[in-house]
Amino acid sequence: MAGLSLSLYRARAEERLTTIYDGDNLHVSAPGLHFLTGKPLQRLKDGATVVYLAQLGLFEDAGFLRPIRLAPIDRFAVSYDIWDQGKFSVTMLNPAPRTSPNLSAGATELWCLENMAISASNLAQDRSFFIRLEMRTADQRDLSSVVAGPGISLTELVLRLGKKAGVDDPKWIREAGPLRLADLVRMPGRGPRNG
Numbered sequence: 291m292a293g294l295s296l297s298l299y300r301a302r303a304e305e306r307l308t309t310i311y312d313g314d315n316l317h318v319s320a321p322g323l324h325f326l327t328g329k330p331l332q333r334l335k336d337g338a339t340v341v342y343l344a345q346l347g348l349f350e351d352a353g354f355l356r357p358i359r360l361a362p363i364d365r366f367a368v369s370y371d372i373w374d375q376g377k378f379s380v381t382m383l384n385p386a387p388r389t390s391p392n393l394s395a396g397a398t399e400l401w402c403l404e405n406m407a408i409s410a411s412n413l414a415q416d417r418s419f420f421i422r423l424e425m426r427t428a429d430q431r432d433l434s435s436v437v438a439g440p441g442i443s444l445t446e447l448v449l450r451l452g453k454k455a456g457v458d459d460p461k462w463i464r465e466a467g468p469l470r471l472a473d474l475v476r477m478p479g480r481g482p483r484n485g
Contacts, residue, residue, distance in 0.1 A: 307466040309421055311474040315407035318346065318423055320464045323403070326368070326378070326395040328460060330427050334370035334378070341383075342366045344425040346408040352467065354422050361408040365428075368398060413471060420467030427460060 307318045330340045344364045350356040365383040371392070378398040379391040382405050390401050406423075413419065 307421060307423055307464045309466055309469055309474055310477050311410060311471055312407075312477050314410065316346070316348075316410050316421060316474075317404070317407050317477075318421065318464075318466075319400075319403055320423065323423075323425075323462055323464055324395075324399060325425060325460070325462055326399060330460065331370075331395075334368060335372070337370075337372060339367050339369045341428045342368065342402065342425055343428045344402065344406060344423065346406055347422045347424070348408060348410075348413070349420045349422060349467075352420055354420060354465070358413070358419055359408060361406070364402075364406050366402045366405075410471060415472040416470055418468040418470055420465060421469060423462075423464045425462045 307320050310317045310319070325342065326334070330342075334340055342365070344366065346361040347354070348358040348360075350358055362384065367381045367383055369379045371377040371379065374392070376394065377391075378393050378395060379389065380393065380398050380401055381387055381389040382402075388405070390398075393401060403423075408421075
């Protein structure tokens with residue numbers, strides 16, 4: 291029984307976000323988050339480019355109903371190198387396009403998370419908050435017609451596009467909290483981000 295409890299604890303621990311504060315922004319890592327799997331991976335191997343929508347949000351409550359701040363939705367276009375199997379290329383489509391080619395699946399997932407941040411400006415050092423990462427695949431046709439600002443959540447964007455989550459539309463959510471800036475691991479600043 292104790293072994294089962296330990297395994298479940300480890301699985302839950304892998305699902306949670308680790309949050310780091312650089313003095314301006316909050317950055318997250320989620321070692322157990324693998325989104326280059328299943329149907330999106332098959333589409334990539336079939337030669338399609340898969341776009342992932344991802345958003346970080348700060349919330350007042352554990353139910354994630356009262357947002358303090360929502361970062362702009364990040365869009366990542368991922369492609370698979372059919373000639374050099376096992377290698378991916380990823381482009382962050384906003385705010386300023388950046389590309390990183392020739393990455394393994396794990397490195398691609400890590401690159402996406404490392405390039406996300408949410409501003410912590412005007413958040414009191416001792417204020418409790420919860421952080422949430424929401425990620426899903428998106429249809430490129432839909433993305434070309436939508437420009438989402440910082441006040442729209444990923445869930446609202448998907449509803450506006452008329453898409454419903456289902457087998458073909460995976461969704462990944464990771465959360466952490468309650469947190470306080472005063473308690474977070476600090477890292478050298480990477481500069482402010484509007485969000």
